[in-house]
Amino acid sequence: MIMSRDENIARNGNIKIGNLSFEEVEKFKYLGATVTNINDTREEVKHRINMRNACYYSVEKLLSSSLLSKNLKVRINKIVILPVVLYGCETWTLTLREEHRLKVFENKVLRKIFGAKRDEITGEWRKLQNTELHALYSSPDIIRNIKSRRLRWTWHVTRMGESRNAYRVLVGWPEGKRPLERPRRRWEDNIKMDLREVGYDDRDWIDLAQGPMAGLCEGGNEPSGSLKDSKQGLELNGLHQLLVYADDVNMLGENPQTIRENTKILLEASKAIGLEVNPEKTKNMIMSRDQNIVRNGNIKIGDLSFEVVEKFKYLGATVTNINDTREEIKRRINMGNACYYSVEKLLSSSLLLRVFENKVLRKIFGAKRDEVTGEWRKLHNAELHALYSSPDIIRNIKSRRLRWAGHVTRMGESRNAYRVLVGRPEGKRPLGRPRRRWEDNIKMDLREVGYDDRDWINLAQDRDRWRAYVWAAMNLRVP
Numbered sequence: 001m002i003m004s005r006d007e008n009i010a011r012n013g014n015i016k017i018g019n020l021s022f023e024e025v026e027k028f029k030y031l032g033a034t035v036t037n038i039n040d041t042r043e044e045v046k047h048r049i050n051m052r053n054a055c056y057y058s059v060e061k062l063l064s065s066s067l068l069s070k071n072l073k074v075r076i077n078k079i080v081i082l083p084v085v086l087y088g089c090e091t092w093t094l095t096l097r098e099e100h101r102l103k104v105f106e107n108k109v110l111r112k113i114f115g116a117k118r119d120e121i122t123g124e125w126r127k128l129q130n131t132e133l134h135a136l137y138s139s140p141d142i143i144r145n146i147k148s149r150r151l152r153w154t155w156h157v158t159r160m161g162e163s164r165n166a167y168r169v170l171v172g173w174p175e176g177k178r179p180l181e182r183p184r185r186r187w188e189d190n191i192k193m194d195l196r197e198v199g200y201d202d203r204d205w206i207d208l209a210q211g212p213m214a215g216l217c218e219g220g221n222e223p224s225g226s227l228k229d230s231k232q233g234l235e236l237n238g239l240h241q242l243l244v245y246a247d248d249v250n251m252l253g254e255n256p257q258t259i260r261e262n263t264k265i266l267l268e269a270s271k272a273i274g275l276e277v278n279p280e281k282t283k284n285m286i287m288s289r290d291q292n293i294v295r296n297g298n299i300k301i302g303d304l305s306f307e308v309v310e311k312f313k314y315l316g317a318t319v320t321n322i323n324d325t326r327e328e329i330k331r332r333i334n335m336g337n338a339c340y341y342s343v344e345k346l347l348s349s350s351l352l353l354r355v356f357e358n359k360v361l362r363k364i365f366g367a368k369r370d371e372v373t374g375e376w377r378k379l380h381n382a383e384l385h386a387l388y389s390s391p392d393i394i395r396n397i398k399s400r401r402l403r404w405a406g407h408v409t410r411m412g413e414s415r416n417a418y419r420v421l422v423g424r425p426e427g428k429r430p431l432g433r434p435r436r437r438w439e440d441n442i443k444m445d446l447r448e449v450g451y452d453d454r455d456w457i458n459l460a461q462d463r464d465r466w467r468a469y470v471w472a473a474m475n476l477r478v479p
Helices: 042-058 068-086 094-114 130-136 142-159 165-171 187-197 205-209 258-273 326-342 353-365 381-387 395-407 418-423 438-448 463-475
Strands: 015-017 020-024 028-029 033-036 241-244 248-252 299-301 302-306 311-315 316-321
Touching: 020 142, 033 042, 042 068, 042 094, 042 142, 068 094, 094 130, 142 165, 142 205, 187 205, 205 316, 241 311, 248 258, 258 299, 316 326, 326 353, 326 395, 395 418, 395 438, 438 463
Parallel strands: none
Antiparallel strands: 015 020, 028 033, 241 248, 299 302, 311 316
């Protein structure tokens, strides 16, 4: 990246060194902050505003819930939303326009927290005005937060000493002359303006920062070509499988020998470009429905040993060596319990999936006084369903499953997910009752909403009809 205040400066394009070419960019992200080629913080402020919007909409229902107190909603705002917005704000050079955008966002969140107000004259409900919001919100606003953090960071940098890069950037002066026109506002200008607001003459502010200043501060890599060209591996519908996502490379093979040979190719190709495979994070797993199959133990290649495991996590989901989803469902229920107990106090402020959901709902709706005995008792399941107007967790799962099935059937034969759906594994299944397949669940879901499951893949090609079945699965009431 070529950094210059002159936006019309000639860009020389990519830098080439030998066989390597380094792309020239206008901006990139460093330590979570966006750096541009004209050293403009507006791009970073814009990025933070977009991220705060995503964070705000993720907790919007909590902020508008009548079950939570306003003090608790304010704490959610400070703990969840503000840290996302204020990350790296100590280095921002804000103009009045950016300050206005940040204030508008904060007022939007506060209006969601404090709700509407009935007008004393007309008797109609209206939004709270800015002055009313500031009277209700006792904490410093977002701009005061940014200015306080900026002064605190300045205080820290001025004490670093001349050997530190941050200090040299602060006190250093770039060579050459500045271009014509009005100078842009610098970060140092913001510091001086902040100091004038608190009643200090900004001259010799660096010397001031050497003393106590607390009073002023309060407020992926692609797989190698040789591995791609390898013709060994597990075939599914006539294709060799190599699963790649970001920096995760998963090789499938019919036997350990194939895995060893392909792993050697991966190690050699990685070494050629200066990368190494971490043996502690690289595992191997033998997948078979026969739980009594002999596991050959770790795979050793040279000085490296890759541990054999019974399960591992791939893209957030647990994969087991017998291809059983019960382990993943169990883990999700445990995560749900952890999430439930983390917000248990929120829910009380006024192991099956249905059992877990009913446990959460009982905490939300509380107990009921028995009409016969007069004693308090837990709500029955039927009473919970009468109070809870939304579809239960099982209906949610079935609706999402149908939606995903329709999406996969329309992907086309070139996509792996479609090939897995319509493909048939080679060989014979073991003795015993067949396990329920994912496709069996789809057919059962369709029968529940009144459709004969024959030729359901062709049905899914009609988006409108399939969407109707998805909604029916979500809203169907079954015992």
